[in-house]
Amino acid sequence: MNARQWSRDLGMGVRFAFTGGREGWVRMLLTAVGVGLGVALLLLTTAIPTALAVRDQRNQDRLDYTYGPHRPKAADTLVISDADSTFRGSDVRGRLVEPEGPRAPLAPGLTTYPAPGDMVVSPALKRLLGSADGKLLRERLPYRIVGTIAEPGLIGSQELAYYAGAKELAPRIDGWRTARITHFGPSQSSRQDGLDPVLILLVLVVFVVLLMPVAVFIATAVRFGGERRDRRLAALRLVGSDSRMTRRIAAGEALAGSLVGLVFGTVFFLLGRQLAGSVEVMGISVFPSYLDPSPALAALAAIAVPTAAVLVTLFALRGVVIEPLGVVRTARPARRRLWWRLLLPVGGLACLAPMIGQGRNNGSFNEYLVIGGVLLLLVGVTTLLPWIVEAVVARLGHGAPAWQLAVRRLQLSSGSAARMVNGIAVAVAGAIALQMLFAGVQGDYTKSTARDADRVQMQVNLSRGLPFGSAAQTFAATKGVREATALGSTELGDGRWSADKGPEHTVGLTVGTCAALRTVADLPSCRDGDVFAAKGGERDTDVDTLARPGRRLHLNTSDGTGGGPDVVWAVPHGLKQARVITGPDGVKESGVLMTPAAVSGRMSSALTGAVYLRLDESVPDVHEYVRNTAARIDPLADAMVWSSTELSHKFTSIRTGTSVGAICVLALIGASLLVSQLEQLRERRKLLSSLVAFGTRRRTLSMSVLWQTAIPIALGLLLASAVGLTLGTVLLKMVGATVGVDWASLLSMTGAGAAVVLTVTLLSLPPLVRMMRPEGLRTE
Template identity: 85%
Template sequence: MKLRQWSRDLGMGMRFAFAGGREGWIRILLTAVGVGLGVALLLLTTAIPNALAVRDQRNDARMDYTYGPYRPKAANTLVISDTDTTYRGSDVRGRLVEPEGPRAPLAPGLAKYPAPGEMVVSPALKDLLGSDSGKLLRERLPFRIVGTIGESGLIGSHDLAYYAGAKDLAPRINGWRTARITRFGPPQETPPDKADPILLLLMLVVFVVLLTPVAVFIATAVRFGGERRDRRLAALRLVGSDSRMTRRIAAGEALAGSLVGLVFGTVFFLLGRQLAGSVEIVGISVFPSYLDPSPALAALVAVAVPAAAVLVTLFALRGVVIEPLGVVRTARPRRRRLWWRLLLPLGGLACLAPMIGQGRQGDFNRYLVIGGVLLLLLGLTALLPWAVEAAVARLGRGGVAWQLAVRRLQLSSGSAARMVNGIAVAVAGAIALQMLFAGVQGDFTKSTGQDTDRVQMQVNLSRGLPFLPAVEKFATTKGVRKATALGSTELGDRRFRSDEGPENSVGLTVGTCTALREVADLPSCHDGDVFAATGGDRDADLVKLVRPGRTLHANTSDGLHDGHDIVWTVPSGLKQARAITSPNGIKESGVLMTPAAVPGRLSSALTGAMYLSLDESVPDVHDYVRNTAARLDPLADAMVYSSIDRSAQFTSIRTGTFAGAICVLALIGVSLLVSQLEQLRERRKLLSALVAFGTRRRTLGMSVLWQTAIPIALGLLLAMAMGLTLGAVLLNMVGTTVSVDWPSVLSMTGAGAAVVLTVTLLSLPPLVRLMRPEGLRTE
């Protein structure tokens, strides 16, 4: 019986929603747009795990380093060289390919391999090379484009990749940049790495922090037009409806808006899905086909949103008395109680408190973490209406605009608080995440030891390539202040082989006297001198091996097959030197040799490296260097020095969080704009009456700005307090000293304020149109 009554009343409310004329349709439209935006973001969130999984699968499928024993040339072999590069901060995946037989494995996304001098490229790279901004990159890729890589061979729509045809790659096989393969894909099936407990905690917190504002916005959207709806429901009491039936009918109206919102959300998601192929956020891009929501999660969204609409409406009406002659809410409302609002954040702290110090060991309950963070953030939404009411009750004298704003806030502080609830939750969550990221980044960051004051870039050339003549080429490159060339290899007490190496070995470094002073303190130096540098790592090997008259073997093995044995005899006139830290951060004992002392055959065992000091104020200086390197050696490896190295997983989570925060802030802005327009529409007659009585439009505009500024100021202050509290608890969970990254905190708060200010400015033109005496007309 009760179920039948509920369904009948909900159905009646849905019919009223669609049969309410123009006002009803406007209310439905506003609700549907607000709910639809939230649903679209929820569907996007449910699709992200699948998108990331597909990206990983595509990346695994095109892997071309199938490690193993040396493979001879055969009908099913392919020689492939890694020519990855970077252009203006974007990674470019490059491969030189030379099929050695008709059954050579074909890379994903290709119909056939390009001939020497030709290349197939990704659509994004083709567009870049065809644009004015790709001029420098075209110089680095002197190949003719003959086709494009299919979607199956790319990880995203903005993936920059190419395969170029080449010949005579086999002599360059070294097991690192060039290899002979028989298939594409990961080398072997390896068990997944055990998740780092801190990274797991980060992901849980990110999940809750990004989704909670979305849920808050959906709950706010279903209450659009609440005041007019309540006055309209009073008419139902006149025709015999009791209070419970009236509330169920109101819930039916909200249910109608949420169902239309589901349709809107699906449409918004499909449109956004198609647009995803043209968007790149912090280096991440996907194809539309990647964004495929999990059916179970999509079904959960479809059920949860209408259910939430009904529950939120019933909860909102619990303190409203709808009588046949009007709504009692127009009288002075009783003050909000604080005690029960404090229970939510206190409950969140109670959930998290038992896990203090347990995060680093992974000994924490995931559900308690999710529940604790959720309760703290929801506690903010419960405390904000009380804080706004308590603050505006004490505001008094001021100008006309100030008084109009304050009086409006005193009459409807709940509506003002609902407008900024979402932004406050988002800011609080972002502050907590920033504190957590800043607190644990030391666990995922290590010093490289690279001296970025002496050298800003290093270019490694292929083994055996003459490196000393290349110094002039790099020194005359635009933006290069100084170029230093050093060649290196290993010397051992017996021949280097792929299956077995020497028991003892020591490094050999070759360069001019000036260049050698970058790695050792030399007493005096002339071309033809040989030094034994002590005082660094491997001192014991140096003393054991480097003795006058002893024959040492140079490393000519590349790990896959053995080269010719090249020997060198330690001369009697060996000088002593003291090793110092090299630009790459290594202080190593070894043999130092000037060019005139290098035997002819030994030169073929040397791998050259260029250490470059740059004028980084020159635009694209790194790309000028890479272009020079590519002209000298297509397989050259150019790297930019950095003082720190950060974990890829940590960086990925941080990047993904930033991308998610951008999406949430965009949703906040659009939803706030819809909410602001709904508020103005509700006050259309009041605004028109004030203008008709002579109130200046400027005064009304300033009053609207104050009505927004006061709640957002209170909301951001409360968000800072809640965010700092949550951040401190999370840092205690991982056993890290609690510290506040104030620039990040203030930037997050400023971003939230900027969103609200932008929305307020965008709402001023509609406000001006509403402030006309004609708005008093009625039918």
């Protein structure tokens, strides 16, 4: 068989697809839509690495903290302050800027800096501030909007960001929230930490799990209209074609549908890319320009999809006998063999077995074995499900008419029913395994903050030198605040402080009212003007050394750049003793405690205040009220909501990306299943009309369609749960984590799969009702 004959037969099939009349056009359109949805998600998936890389590069380009040595004021310097905030769970990136010369570095996305009192904002922030939902945030940003930040200065279309003009920022330079810079972007000494082996394993498994259902859907879509197509192929045998030529012509028809599907997929992708610029999923947004597929991967998809269409069609026709007078498909098919179907999952386990127990300390996981093993296990779902459906429905007994109609239909075409739910089963199996893996390793990426969130719900850090006592009173009067406790802090040393060298011995200094100090120490008695040496913390050595009456100690007034006056304090002779307790921040630290009357004016300027708040969290937007108060007191205040634990940023990013991908895959599942269901109903249109003409109730037929969907999906979800649990167990053993089943996640995943199928079935009922008419028997 030469290539010329192959191309001729495939070309004939392509012509039949385009010239086969209304029936051929409908069949090709269904195939093209199904393939197009899969291609669109393939293109989207190939574009995700590029989008993430662009987001990361944009973020790197606008970095404004170099943490370098102190820089003097010059024509090319800019003083910039971090004024980040949060509004109803969304991050707000804020910067206060003060250019100090004509050559001050310009932030990406800006053409000029706003004057003091003005700000330029991102388009999303501008929309929010102009809406009723942004009223509270508008109170926090008392600046006049004079422009918008261009795309190069943002990492996403829905990012909330602003640059506000300010003055007198130089005295606030502290090397932490305020700095003098000469350029944007990472410094020479900065570096990006790589992912550890477990996170790399997570990324590999995520991509395989998200892409595998797409491949299954494409393989299913090219088989739409299979039964009617096979009956038409009998006519080709009647006019002289042999069986091999007939199969090649059928493959050509599938090739035509896949080629049109590539066009549809490209259109769907372009529409989806534009839509992506206006939505935010799990806190992630992108610009349409970010979603630029890799040319090599896009070319691979353009070649792989038509090739898969031809191969799948030839494989599907291997057991169909097409004769000149008909297709031998109504006879009882041979029973499916089980042994070779078990080889795939067993082979997958064999690929993953060598890495069991490797953990993160024995090098990286073999990426080829990981991808191969996960692929084989998930492909095993698609091969085992037809055998299970066939074996189960063959043993189903009698029942109501709707049940009997459904069971008989499944017995005659169990393969079609299994193909319809294969994608769901693969997606659910992969999702269960991922949930187990995420749950198993989450503890490794979760660290305790030592904070008691029942004791304090928010903490507000103020700039150095601000009167934190009066700030506490302002916070106490804020809506939703039950109690506000303010403490000022700095350090004491036996020598002068400088940027490059500190004293040999140091001890912490905490200042507050008697009530505030009792939150960090057990005081014997207290009145304003008292000073205490508090012991009992993790380190007491320096307290014994430094807290001696008459000793002169130096306050840490350094601003991080070597500046700051030398403030000296003499330890009073009336020093009292106290025992420290765990403070509001979860720390039990020895040090010197002072009440406000014992603090001189020069000492007050060296103190950094923190206000700890107990809230009535039943008050709506209580966190926003606190942040607004903090912004009025200090535009650079850092308001934090307390939690007892915090997750690694990289781990959270991977899990968020997985959730976004899973939502896209579920959307594809629903759309593809709906197309598949409509195609099957279309093929059975005359049969449904015949049953109605003979008196079958529409309710009975509708229930039979529901049963035809419910039985395969129930079997598919059971198989998916078994495979997902197996894969999840192996992955947990690979990373050395304790094997456990997150039953809530397992039930939610299977429930989501069942909900998608139920929704698709309900959406297909209106077309079903229209098809159940005796007029459907009319033939032209």
